[in-house]
Amino acid sequence: MQQPMTVNRPEPKVVDLPFSLKDVKEAIPPHCFESSAIRSLAYFFWDIFVISVLYVIADYLDSWFFWPIFWVMQGTMFWALFVVGHDCGHGSFSRYKWLNNLMGHLSHTPILVPFHGWRISHRTHHKNTGNLDTDESWYPVTESKYDEMDWLEKFARFKLVLFLYPLYLFKRSPGRKGTHFDPKSDLFRPSEKWDVLTSTICCSLMVAFLGVLTYQFGFLWLLKYYLGPYIVFVVWLDLVTFLHHTDPDVPWYRGRDWYFLKGALSTVDHDYGFINNIHHNIGTHVAHHIFLTMPHYHLKTATEAIKPVLGEYYRKSDYSILEAFIRGYNICHVVPDEGGKVYCEPREL
Template identity: 25%
Template structure:
């Protein structure tokens, strides 16, 4: 009998879709209570003698890992999968976004677009968007070098710091500048009488840095909370100590989840399609890798290592991904499995060839 191609309905997914609020609350507690305790240890250890001061290093390492786990829980809220109800996922997601210094609602919208088009490199416009081979070969030598540098693993560090700490603040400032320019232009054309139109114009204003009024409100609210928390943490710990530790923790935790995202979609043999003929199922099974990493890392990463299942059904909560993956193990046999030693190789696959439907390296180009 000929082998029939897999369909989404061939997978056991529905039995694993139901969130459990008790597990979700426990995950919040076992992530953020230790985080608070670790931050409370920073100042006493920094002021201790040289021997005890060395304990600050493992404290910072744990803060990096717990911060990455907090981001993973925020990610689940964006899929409305951590809790049963949207009215819980939204406010918890907002608070987790504040803890991670990034507006959760706009981030979740962009991440949902990634899920809707995974494997379609024509449509993807995220932080790891790739050029086609032909577009790369058309670049000048210096531009090719800069493109290769921008995808180097070491760029995860400045990229991670920018992604969490600078970009959300910059988006708000740039959006406000666009709004002020639009309001000033209206007053310039209508004069003082145009003041009465400003509230309506503001409600209908469209910025290139947010898509809806709800995203604008969340961007403003997130920045208010984040900037206030930075000032309060600095007043508590001392601004020098706080920023020295905070910059390290946030930069490294952002680098971790950017790295995970990259290697789970950029690897040898990964499905790479244009818009014509793109397949959602192939994007999930062939364009998403699963990770074979130590169990402790899987805990801090909230089991996002089981990524093919996550792309088949993003409404499965993180605490059911492992069981769902196990139940569908035979059907996932062709999905790529990566180990930590494979990660560095993934960063070489930074071009895609539409006609071949695959990713290639600069050397192959």
């Protein structure tokens, strides 16, 4: 019996973007790439001032009517402080490495973020954004990986999406191994050992400090003054990261179909309303992913400058924050096992 003829079709050609990284950069005013230590420090001290005032007010009122309000407000300020440390991690806080590291620890240690451990894993995320094989966080799982996951892992990954950050620090994302606290993790190079240990020690001292205060004043004190705001901070961090990288219209790439600029454009800007200024315009995420060393206070100007160059490749959500979250939550579960350019699809959870 004659065998059917096999046709060896060539792989589809990768379609490049109609502009280069150089084209995008040249559209931005040069001053947007310059950082100011004084201006960055002003944002840090403003956040610390607001956090201090909120603590004074909460302590003075000491009312269960006010505590939930305080948790939301203070947790939002914890998140704002994280964004300041985020600039430090990118080196956009100032031109001085020692100042970036110092202020990064002062911003992140109080909210139990290991500055260097996070900085390094975040560096991996930025270098590989939109790459299904090598991205570090909030990448979708494949259909085959989903089928391998046990019920607990599925429950955590798809139901507890707004509370995953502390777990991520210890366990990373599905399919990845290691922890942000151990210098032997494959996240880190041998030369980064002491950086990682320094941040781990700082976080350990913060935990010990909270333990002493809890021993002295009781668990209710810890809940009112720290755990409440900390949980809100975690929700903010997970929500913003989820929204910027989890959208049914955002493509993910494999192998030769991926390169840096295409991956950097696989993110979405969001408008958080009056929160924009409070959390330092972190919603301007597209420009940030293309030029990660740009200070946050220049991102709005840069975004307006690059829109004409990017054209249809610039993505900004037209949905409200709640609508965008529900949409991603209900649709973005898995991606196909094959394909150079793929989109998220829903699965029965």
